[in-house]
Amino acid sequence: LVLxxxxxxxxxxxxxxxLHGTIDTLVVRWHAATETWSVLISDYKTNNKVPxxxxxxxxxxxxxxxxxxxxxxxxxxxxxxDRAQGMALFEKYKSLPRYxxxxxxxxWRRMDAGIREERHYNRLTMAVNALVRSVEYSxxxxxxxxxxxxxxxxxxxxxxxxxxxxxxxxxxxxxHTLDASEEHRSRGAHLRHAGSDCTACGLHCxxxxxxxLV
Numbered sequence: 001l002v003l004x005x006x007x008x009x010x011x012x013x014x015x016x017x018x019l020h021g022t023i024d025t026l027v028v029r030w031h032a033a034t035e036t037w038s039v040l041i042s043d044y045k046t047n048n049k050v051p052x053x054x055x056x057x058x059x060x061x062x063x064x065x066x067x068x069x070x071x072x073x074x075x076x077x078x079x080x081x082d083r084a085q086g087m088a089l090f091e092k093y094k095s096l097p098r099y100x101x102x103x104x105x106x107x108w109r110r111m112d113a114g115i116r117e118e119r120h121y122n123r124l125t126m127a128v129n130a131l132v133r134s135v136e137y138s139x140x141x142x143x144x145x146x147x148x149x150x151x152x153x154x155x156x157x158x159x160x161x162x163x164x165x166x167x168x169x170x171x172x173x174x175x176h177t178l179d180a181s182e183e184h185r186s187r188g189a190h191l192r193h194a195g196s197d198c199t200a201c202g203l204h205c206x207x208x209x210x211x212x213l214v
Contacts, residue, residue: 001028003089004078011071014128023065024103028093039093041065042101043113050109051102057114062100063124066116069098 004026013019025042041062056062068074075090076083100113134140 003027007078009068009074009077011068011073013067014125014132017128017132019064019068019128021064021068023068026069028096031097031099034097036097038097038099039069040099040101041069042103044103044105046105048104048106050104051111053111053114056100056102056111058120059100059113060124060127062113063116063120065100066098067121067124070094070121 002025004023006022006024007026008020008022010018010020023041024044025040027040027042028037029040030036031038031040043061043065051059072087072090075086078086078089098116100116102111102113103109
């Protein structure tokens with residue numbers, strides 16, 4: 001049963017913060033391994049990198065999605081103008097286990113991202129609170145991949161420069177060589193290289209954080 005596709009959500013989390021993201025596909029399905037019904041959250045990827053199961057089962061992105069579906073606020077907007085119907089679904093499915101599914105669009109390969117439980121949500125909440133506190137004190141944890149920040153609407157909150165177009169970025173890269181190990185050790189520094197990636201929360205910026213502190 002498909003409940004939603006490309007569904008944006010806003011739910012409360014941590015010390016007065018709001019978790020915002022978009023779930024690609026949300027379904028209720030029969031989970032053969034456990035012989036129970038479950039809520040399945042599928043996330044579609046276009047790159048060719050294939051993660052390991054060990055990575056996916058602790059991935060905070062899927063934890064964020066699972067956490068969101070456990071909140072009544074997530075369901076209230078599922079049916080615009082009819083919150084009662086959304087809340088009825090929340091009550092109906094709130095006790096079902098949450099599973100994640102990684103889907104590679106280029107090959108339609110699917111990987112189980114594991115179940116999400118209370119320990120995953122506690123870890124996520126701690127990460128969110130720590131992220132906000134670090135941003136408040138202008139502490140940014142760098143990652144030089146830059147794959148996510150290029151598409152992030154919250155670059156300014158991380159102290160990153162404005163985006164350059166592809167030609168400007170190519171010219172810039174010709175004049176700058178990043179030393180990965182040295183850059184990673186500069187945990188408190190603002191990165192000057194366009195496309196640096198903030199991973200203070202362990203996420204890859206597929207969901208965003210809105211907070212009165214930033």
